[in-house]
Amino acid sequence: METKLTFDSSYCPKFQAAVELLGRRWTGAIVRTLLGGSVRFGDILHRVPGLSDRLLSERLRELEGEGIVSRTVFPEVPVRIEYRLTEKGRELQRIIEAVDTWAGKWTEASATADVASGH
């Protein structure tokens, strides 16, 4: 028997804005990496297979602009720059976990992801 759905399925501009932001190429993987704590640019690049320098810069700038990521410059020699999630960013964890649960149950690690990771 099908579960009765009690869900307001009408179009929602806030939902749409969030999905368009989070759905951008690599944003999910970058946020996922940052959920582990603050990291440097090169750490993210190293941990996300297939992600380029250029796209990572672009995504981090967007996420900073949205108040999801903060960037701290440590005045050392050489200068050290770390990225971390703001509170707004850390609260994405529930979405990422929901995707993990669904993906773990329903998907194969697909050819798409293999192509994306450059293998």
Next chain:
Amino acid sequence: METKLTFDSSYCPKFQAAVELLGRRWTGAIVRTLLGGSVRFGDILHRVPGLSDRLLSERLRELEGEGIVSRTVFPEVPVRIEYRLTEKGRELQRIIEAVDTWAGKWTEASATADVASGH
């Protein structure tokens, strides 16, 4: 004080495949609409502002291919075709709800969504 995160933030191909699928333009809005129950092509088109015929066809084909949406043809005159979520599709509700919660708390109905909806 920052909450201690207990989350495996390492790269996950299944997560990546799911995010790439769900992050495609309009997929979120289409799945959201289908969570209300089975609908006809024109209903979805009507409910999602800014979505074109062509992209809706493409997305529905992709979602059918992924086993997220099923398509039923009723042999009436004129023929009636309805789309509904499979079990795999209905279980996306948790992700959509998590996005809703986050978006409701943290986002404005942004210019992006306004542009997307053609206003």
